[in-house]
Amino acid sequence: MTITNYDPKKVTVNVGGRIITGFADSSVVSISSSEDRVTPSVGAQGDVVYSENANESGNIVMSLQITSASLPYLKKLAIDRQETDILISDANKDTAETVSGSRCRVTKIPDGKKEKAAGSVDVTIFVPRLEYR
Numbered sequence: 730m731t732i733t734n735y736d737p738k739k740v741t742v743n744v745g746g747r748i749i750t751g752f753a754d755s756s757v758v759s760i761s762s763s764e765d766r767v768t769p770s771v772g773a774q775g776d777v778v779y780s781e782n783a784n785e786s787g788n789i790v791m792s793l794q795i796t797s798a799s800l801p802y803l804k805k806l807a808i809d810r811q812e813t814d815i816l817i818s819d820a821n822k823d824t825a826e827t828v829s830g831s832r833c834r835v836t837k838i839p840d841g842k843k844e845k846a847a848g849s850v851d852v853t854i855f856v857p858r859l860e861y862r
Contacts, residue, residue, distance in 0.1 A: 739820040742791060744803065744854070745813040751797025753849035758817055759790040760828055762859060787859040788836075789815060789828075791852045795842060803852045807835035815854055830856030 740757050742749040752758075763786045770778045793800055806813055813835075817828045839850040 733823045735821050735824060741816075741818045741820075743814075743816040743818075744799075745806070745811075745815075747799065747802060749791060749793075749797075749799040749803075751794045751799055753792040753794050755792050755849065757791070759792075760787065760817065760859070761790075762787040785858045787830075787856050789817070789830075789833075789854045789856055791854075792849050793839075793852060794849055795847055800839065800850070800852075803835055804838055807838045810834070813854075815856060827862040829860045829862070830858060832857055 737752075737757055742758055764782055764784045766782055766785075768780045768782065770780065772778070791803075793803075805811075811834075812832045814831050815829060815833050819826050833854050833856045836853045836855050839852050842848050842850060
């Protein structure tokens with residue numbers, strides 16, 4: 730039997746040199762590629778061809794509490810249409826990885842929610858080339 734441990738406090742998100750804080754309870758960050766990296770094609774006689782996809786872009790979505798101290802900074806990046814770098818680091822032993830990107834953009838100003846209780850908002854950052862290490 731294998732027992733592992735995961736600590737969300739060991740995941741850091743750095744956008745433009747700032748450590749992002751105030752994540753919602755649902756998740757810290759979600760990373761997804763825009764397209765599949767390869768498309769397989771199987772011929773009539775079973776021959777296989779892999780077509781490599783040059784699109785290495787993706788999206789990074791952060792779920793933040795509406796009271797997050799990082800939210801005004803991310804909104805300003807969107808409003809000013811500024812490019813930024815992003816670095817996500819997972820220092821957990823069993824899930825360790827680093828994902829980064831340069832010349833990234835916040836795709837839209839995060840939605841404003843005024844609710845009965847403090848909620849959360851999603852901030853999406855487009856990454857032209859997701860780099861995994």
